[in-house]
Structures are given as structure tokens and as C-alpha cells.
Amino acid sequence: MPIEATKKIWMDGEFVNWEDAKVHVLTHSLHYGMGVFEGIRAYQTPSGTAVFRLVDHINRLYDSAHILSIKVPFEKEQLIKATLELVKVNELTSCYIRPIVFLGYGEMGLNPLNCEVKVAIAAWPWGTYLGESGLNNGIRVKISSWRRHEPNIMPGASKATALYLNSALAKVEALKAGYDEAVLLNSQGYVSEGTGENIFVVKDGVLYTPPSSLGTALEGITQKTIITLANDMGLNVERTTLIRTDLYLADEVFFTGTAAEVVPINSVDDRQVGDGKPGRITKALQEMYFKVVKGQEDKYKDWLDYVS
Numbered sequence: 001m002p003i004e005a006t007k008k009i010w011m012d013g014e015f016v017n018w019e020d021a022k023v024h025v026l027t028h029s030l031h032y033g034m035g036v037f038e039g040i041r042a043y044q045t046p047s048g049t050a051v052f053r054l055v056d057h058i059n060r061l062y063d064s065a066h067i068l069s070i071k072v073p074f075e076k077e078q079l080i081k082a083t084l085e086l087v088k089v090n091e092l093t094s095c096y097i098r099p100i101v102f103l104g105y106g107e108m109g110l111n112p113l114n115c116e117v118k119v120a121i122a123a124w125p126w127g128t129y130l131g132e133s134g135l136n137n138g139i140r141v142k143i144s145s146w147r148r149h150e151p152n153i154m155p156g157a158s159k160a161t162a163l164y165l166n167s168a169l170a171k172v173e174a175l176k177a178g179y180d181e182a183v184l185l186n187s188q189g190y191v192s193e194g195t196g197e198n199i200f201v202v203k204d205g206v207l208y209t210p211p212s213s214l215g216t217a218l219e220g221i222t223q224k225t226i227i228t229l230a231n232d233m234g235l236n237v238e239r240t241t242l243i244r245t246d247l248y249l250a251d252e253v254f255f256t257g258t259a260a261e262v263v264p265i266n267s268v269d270d271r272q273v274g275d276g277k278p279g280r281i282t283k284a285l286q287e288m289y290f291k292v293v294k295g296q297e298d299k300y301k302d303w304l305d306y307v308s
């Protein structure tokens, strides 16, 4: 689905018209993948539009840059303010927000240290990533033949642009084979994550999701949110390594991510998960997640930054 253009994009400190937010073809990051980005969502709430966990996303953006030795040439506060203003100037009620930090035109070669660091933030209306039907009725996934990055090969803790080559290879493989999404294992065979989502298993009423110490998956903000919500609903959550057959034998499996939100998984490698329909716990967490992001749960209001 094509991106729905809005009016303005924030670039290096100012708002420019959507069609003028351009970069040179010799932009360093285009050639070597040295960039970091975020995916954030804003939702309509009873008190106006609010960005969900904005500070957490901006903190992760700076952490991602730090891992790559990129110094972001703005203070965090400036990017927080720019994000909120961007949603406002584009008159968006709910949207997806994409900040990106990248290396610009100037020098070529693999030493990035002399390159100019550029920052842009765009926002546009974007429906749920894996589709409304997937969100409501569940999706079919496949274990990818591609393995997830190892932390000493590519730092999965950084949401770096180059890492998404691995995700895109897995995504295309899964789509061409007729599935909705891929699940990647790490090189030891442990379940890592989806191409742009973290994964949860429900078994006998307990939730399981891979530990950060696996080092191959992004530490998801939605994953963290779901852990908190599940705990507050009285559910136990364990960060533990999972293998492929744990997914086959689960009562429920679901993905989490800012773009994807909370998506039930009905089958893995054509093995039905549970009764092959979105599970009860998945549905309850999905429902609670939407209430929280849409400002309908006072308890979690601290996670919302209002646009005005």
C-alpha cells in the first residue's frame, strides 16, 4: 500500500513540504545501511491525539545511534517536541511516526565518522501493519530459512536500517510461500522474533517471550507494554528461550509491535496453534492494549504524550 502523503516532514530542525524532503543519491546511509530509526504511533484519545510511549521510543533511538557511534545532533527534548509538533502541523488524529537518523552526502567509504548526521521525522496515517483481518482473525506464519542476526555480527539491540535486510529477506520468503509473516530463529535454533515484531507464547495460562539476553531480538516497547499489562491482569510472564516446537504446541501465539500492534497467530508452519483461532488471552491483551493506547485506561496515562 503506498504511503499516504501528509503536508510536512521535519528535517534537520525545520519543517519542509512533504515533496521537498529529499536526499542526494550519494547519501552515505543509502550505500552502507548506517542509519537508525524508530516506529511510533499516535492514537486518538478522548482528550485529543496522543503519542504512545514517545520518550521510550526517543530513548531507544539514541541508544541505537550510540551502538553505531552516531552522535545525534539534537537533544532528545528537541526531537520529542518536533514529533508532537509534526503530528499537529499535519493535523493527524492517529498516525504512524518514523524518525530516522542517517549519514548524509559528503564522503564515501566505510569510515562514517566524518559524515554529516541528518535527522528526519515523518508522520502519516497508516493502518495496522498486518492488516485488519490479521489483527481480528489471526495470521499464518512460517519459520524462516533465514536466521536472525547474532549480536557480534549485527547488533540487534540497535534498530539500525541495515538489520532490516535480514527482515526483508525473511518477509519476502514468507509472502512468496503464501504466509502472512515470518518467525526468525537465531543461529542456535532459539526463537528470536518476527521480521518487525516480538513474539509471545501462551501455555497453560502463562506467557513466554524470549529474554533480552538472547541478544538477537529488538527489545520491543510493545513487548514491554504487554508484559506490564499481563502482569497487571494477574498473568505470569516468563522471559525464556523458546524453540520451534514450543510454537507448534502452544495454546496461543501472538506478535507485538508498534506497527503490527497485537496480532494473533493461528498457525506456525501449517501446524494449527490451539484451536486455530485467536486465543482468549491474546484477545484480552489486545483489547486492553487498544484501550491503553487510546487513553481509555487512566492507570497508564503516563505513557501518553498529548499533541496539544
Ligand code: PMP
Binding pocket: 039, 167, 193, 194, 195, 196, 197, 198, 217, 218, 219, 220, 221, 222, 223, 256, 257, 258, 259
Ligand atoms: N522486532 C523488530 C525487528 C522490530 O522492527 C520491531 C518494531 N520496532 C519490534 C520487534 C517491535 O518493537 P516495538 O514494539 O518497540 O515496536
